[in-house]
Amino acid sequence: xxxxxxxxxxxxxxxxxxxxxxxxxxxxxxxxxxxxxxxxxxxxxxxxxxxxxxxxxxxxxxxxxxxxxxxxxxxxxxxxxxxxxxxxxxxxxxxxxxxxxxxxxxxxxxxxxxxxxxxxxxxxxxxxxxxxxxxxxxxxxxxxxxxxxxxxxxxxxxxxxxxxxxxxxxxxxxxxxxxxxxxxxxxxxx
Amino acid sequence: xxxxxxxxxxxxxxxxxxxxxxxxxxxxxxxxxxxxxxxxxxxxxxxxxxxxxxxxxxxxxxxxxxxxxxxxxxxxxxxxxxxxxxxxxxxxxxxxxxxxxxxxxxxxxxxxxxxxxxxxxxxxxxxxxxxxxxxxxxxxxxxxxxxxxxxxxxxxxxxxxxxxxxxxxxxxxxxxxxxxxxxxxxxxxx
DNA sequence: GTCTATATTCCGATAGAC
DNA sequence: GTCTATCGGAATATAGAC
Numbered sequence: 001x002x003x004x005x006x007x008x009x010x011x012x013x014x015x016x017x018x019x020x021x022x023x024x025x026x027x028x029x030x031x032x033x034x035x036x037x038x039x040x041x042x043x044x045x046x047x048x049x050x051x052x053x054x055x056x057x058x059x060x061x062x063x064x065x066x067x068x069x070x071x072x073x074x075x076x077x078x079x080x081x082x083x084x085x086x087x088x089x090x091x092x093x094x095x096x097x098x099x100x101x102x103x104x105x106x107x108x109x110x111x112x113x114x115x116x117x118x119x120x121x122x123x124x125x126x127x128x129x130x131x132x133x134x135x136x137x138x139x140x141x142x143x144x145x146x147x148x149x150x151x152x153x154x155x156x157x158x159x160x161x162x163x164x165x166x167x168x169x170x171x172x173x174x175x176x177x178x179x180x181x182x183x184x185x186x187x188x189x190x
Numbered sequence: 191x192x193x194x195x196x197x198x199x200x201x202x203x204x205x206x207x208x209x210x211x212x213x214x215x216x217x218x219x220x221x222x223x224x225x226x227x228x229x230x231x232x233x234x235x236x237x238x239x240x241x242x243x244x245x246x247x248x249x250x251x252x253x254x255x256x257x258x259x260x261x262x263x264x265x266x267x268x269x270x271x272x273x274x275x276x277x278x279x280x281x282x283x284x285x286x287x288x289x290x291x292x293x294x295x296x297x298x299x300x301x302x303x304x305x306x307x308x309x310x311x312x313x314x315x316x317x318x319x320x321x322x323x324x325x326x327x328x329x330x331x332x333x334x335x336x337x338x339x340x341x342x343x344x345x346x347x348x349x350x351x352x353x354x355x356x357x358x359x360x361x362x363x364x365x366x367x368x369x370x371x372x373x374x375x376x377x378x379x380x
Numbered sequence: 381g382t383c384t385a386t387a388t389t390c391c392g393a394t395a396g397a398c
Numbered sequence: 399g400t401c402t403a404t405c406g407g408a409a410t411a412t413a414g415a416c
Binding site: 022023024026027098100103104105107108109110111112118121122125126129148149152153154156157159160161162163164165167168170171172176179180183186187190 | 212213214216217288290293294295297298299300301302308311312315316319338339342343344346347349350351352353354355357358360361362366369370373376377380
C-alpha cells in the first residue's frame with residue numbers, strides 16, 4: 001500500500017499479468033520481467049520460486065478481481081443490460097493494449113500449463129461463466145433480455161464471441177471487435 | 191507420393207501441424223518433431239532452415255486446404271446449411287484430439303510470431319472468414335438462413351464461437367462445444 | 381529478507397561429414 | 399542431397415552472498 005511505488009512482489013505480478021495476455025505463458029520469461037524492473041532475472045525467483053507459482057498468483061488474482069466485480073455489480077442498481085455492458089467493456093479495454101483476455105490466453109496454452117494450476121484455471125472459467133449466466137437469467141426475468149438458449153449456453157456463446165473476438169482483433173483490427181460487441185447486445189434486446 | 195511412408199519433409203510438416211494446434215508455436219520445439227521421427231533435431235533444419243519457415247509452410251498448407259474445401263463445397267449440390275455444417279464438423283473433430291483450431295492458435299500467439307508470417311496468417315483468417323460469410327449470404331438468399339447482422343458480422347460471431355469454443359472445451363468438456371454447435375445452427379434456421 | 385553469481389538444461393541454428 | 403556433431407545463447411532454477 002506504499003504510495004511511492006508498489007512493493008517488488010506486486011510489481012512482478014502486475015507485469016506478469018500483462019505479459020500473460022500479450023505473449024502467453026510460454027512466450028514470456030523471468031528475464032522480461034527483470035528487465036522492466038531493472039533487476040536480475042534470478043531475483044524474481046525469491047518472490048516466485050517457480051514460474052508455476054507466478055502463474056498461480058496471476059490466476060488467483062483474476063479470480064479475486066472477478067469475485068469483487070460480481071459483488072460490486074450485485075450491490076449496484078444497474079439493470080442487467082448495463083451489468084453485461086460493464087463486463088463487455090472490460091474486453092473492449094484490451095484492444096488498445098495489444099492484449100487478449102486471460103481466459104483465452106490460458107485456454108489456448110492449456111496443454112502446456114503446469115498441472116498444479118490447471119484446476120485454478122478451470123475455477124476461473126467456471127466463475128466467469130457463472131457470472132455471465134446469472135446476469136443473462138436475471139435479465140430475462142426482468143424482461144430486458146430475450147433469448148432461446150439456456151442461460152448457460154447463451155453465456156458460452158457470448159464468452160466465446162468476446163474471447164476469440166479480441167484474439168482476432170489484433171489481426172483484423174478493432175472495427176471487427178466493435179461490431180461483435182454491438183451484435184451481442186442487439187441480439188439480446190431484440 | 192510414396193506408398194510406404196511419406197517423405198521426411200511431409201512427415202515433419204504433418205507433425206508440426208498437430209503440435210501447432212496442441213501446444214502452440216512457442217511451446218513446441220524441433221526436438222519434439224525429431225523424437226517422433228527418430229532423428230536428430232538438427233536434421234529438421236535441412237528441411238526447414240528456421241522455425242519461421244516451418245510455420246510458414248503450416249499456414250500455407252492450411253490456406254491450400256481451405257481453398258480446396260471452398261471449391262469442393264462450391265461444386266457440390268449441398269445446401270447452405272449442409273455446407274456450414276461441414277465447416278463446423280471440422281471443428282468438432284478437434285475436440286477428441288486435444289487440439290484447438292489453427293486460427294485460434296496463431297491468433298493467440300500472434301504477438302510472438304515471426305514478422306515474415308504475420309501477413310500469411312492474416313490471409314488465412316481473411317480466407318476462412320470470407321468462406322463463412324459467403325455461405326451465410328447464400329443461405330439467406332436461398333431462404334434457409336435468417337439473421338439480422340451483415341453476413342460478415344454474423345460470420346465473425348460464428349467463427350469466434352467455434353474458435354474459442356474448442357479452446358474452452360479442452361477445459362470444461364466436450365458437452366459445452368456440442369451445445370455451441372447446436373446453438374449456432376438453431377439461431378440461423380429459426 | 382533480498383538479491384547475485386552460477387549451474388543446468390534446452391532452444392534454434394550452423395558447419396561440415398557422409 | 400541428407401543428416402550429425404556441435405555451437406552460442408536463453409530458459410528456469412539453485413546455492414549462497416549481503
